[in-house]
Amino acid sequence: MTVSVLICDDSGFARKAMARSLPDGWDIDISFAEHGQEAIDMIKEGKGDILFLDLNMPVLDGYQTMEIIRKQDLPTLVIVVSGDVQEEARNRMLAMGAIDFIRKPIDNEKLTTILAKYGIYNGDTSASHREQTTQLSDTADxxxxxxxxxxxxxxxxxxxxxxxxxxxxxxxxxxxxxxxxxxxxxxxxxxxxxxxxxxxxxxxxxxxxxxxxxxxxxxxxxxxxxxxxxxxxxxxxxxxxxxxxxxxxxxxxxxxxxxxxxxxxxxxxxxxxxxxxxxxxxxxxxxxxxxxxxxxxxxxxxxxxxxxxxxxxxxxxxxxxxxxxxxxxxxxxxxxxxx
Structure with a gap:
């Protein structure tokens, strides 16, 4: 069964980096959101069984987004992926219901360990195909x-x-x-x-x-x-x-x-x-x-x-x-x- 994965980050570069790290063998449909409000709307449309959530964003940041997910009991499992790696940031998000917390830049081995830990994905960890399809070109503006x-x-x-x-x-x-x-x-x-x-x-x-x-x-x-x-x-x-x-x-x-x-x-x-x-x-x-x-x-x-x-x-x-x-x-x- 295809799993809907939503990557929420205000950086296009970060969204691509996150997508590159997802295992090739994982049967997923990937969507992207640029801030928390967009992510909330997409989850309500059924596009976020798994949400990879950044913390520092405009409109709604990760803390505000997580609070809405908790209060409205939205159907998503949240894994925080953030450059803010302070212990208090981690503890705040876990207390609000995130299942885990990964520091940037994304580590494929850490990610696949977390996916296996929660029974989300246990297959081949290779992400070589996604790496090839989500690279920036050398003509970036x-x-x-x-x-x-x-x-x-x-x-x-x-x-x-x-x-x-x-x-x-x-x-x-x-x-x-x-x-x-x-x-x-x-x-x-x-x-x-x-x-x-x-x-x-x-x-x-x-x-x-x-x-x-x-x-x-x-x-x-x-x-x-x-x-x-x-x-x-x-x-x-x-x-x-x-x-x-x-x-x-x-x-x-x-x-x-x-x-x-x-x-x-x-x-x-x-x-x-x-x-x-x-x-x-x-x-x-x-x-x-x-x-x-x-x-x-x-x-x-x-x-x-x-x-x-x-x-x-x-x-x-x-x-x-x-x-x-x-x-x-x-x-x-x-x-x-x-x-």
Missing amino acids: EDEKLDAFRELANVAMGQAGENLAKVLNEFIELPIPNVSLLHTNELHMALDEVNQNSQMSAVSKGFISTGISGEAIILFNDSNVENMANLLGATNDENHEGAEVEALMDVSNILIGACLNALSAQLNVKFTHNSPIILGLHCDLYELMNNHVSRWDKVLAIEIAYAISKHNLNFELLLLIPDQDVDKVFNRLVFQKVG
């Missing part, structure tokens, strides 16, 4: 490339968030990354408007591998630097500016290190990187960004806005890759096998 980069960032963001959550023992709220190709004099416009008139502090860390280079920058507005220093245990007796610098460096090492490790794994490259440096304390954002990246004409800019609401904390990780390396990143991500 800019929107398709940006979507692929957004998913690349989504996985890196999730792993960095997981590391920070463990250190702080707090749940880190993760956004949908903003990804753009920009001239460097437009970078300040890519950041949240709330920061544009604020004094900022920033830490930078460059990275490079064969053919691919870039820079990661952590941005805090002044109020958030103080809040982060307090969360990390600074006391009133400590040197105020010294505590702020230490907080900036600690968070930068955690987030940037985890992000670069995740990028390395997905691109099958090994990045070397320098020690983090303070770009500026209590500076104007426009001046700070334009002066620092003026050596490049155009960049791939990936903006990730992390938040810890109960501590009124918001800060941003900005990944910058120069335009001449963008196609190399895309080719690594899409066409080269890991290993």
Whole structure:
């Protein structure tokens, strides 16, 4: 009997990656949804016996979607597939009725183990045919490339968030990354408007591998630097500016290190990187960004806005890759096998 499988993810690249991992021998009819509301409608139409559900999406995210499925007792088995791999995210979704949780990028062996565990599918695990029929072409347009980069960032963001959550023992709220190709004099416009008139502090860390280079920058507005220093245990007796610098460096090492490790794994490259440096304390954002990246004409800019609401904390990780390396990143991500 054919099983209806619904893959719900706002990224077309992620939807194809999920479809590629499904075993060839599994008798399924695959449908796709771009957000939770679309998934709910399709389940009601009988198109989602099994739902593979992302968490970070527009319209209805994974948490909101799961809540509706539970309240309306919709006929679907939910397996979460997410870049947000924090323990609290996993526990929340399992408590609402998801049967299991898989981290991105999707692991075929992990997937088939879960399918067998719940008696969903126990046959041949090969997915070579689906891999051939769901690949991106080498003629992908800019929107398709940006979507692929957004998913690349989504996985890196999730792993960095997981590391920070463990250190702080707090749940880190993760956004949908903003990804753009920009001239460097437009970078300040890519950041949240709330920061544009604020004094900022920033830490930078460059990275490079064969053919691919870039820079990661952590941005805090002044109020958030103080809040982060307090969360990390600074006391009133400590040197105020010294505590702020230490907080900036600690968070930068955690987030940037985890992000670069995740990028390395997905691109099958090994990045070397320098020690983090303070770009500026209590500076104007426009001046700070334009002066620092003026050596490049155009960049791939990936903006990730992390938040810890109960501590009124918001800060941003900005990944910058120069335009001449963008196609190399895309080719690594899409066409080269890991290993």
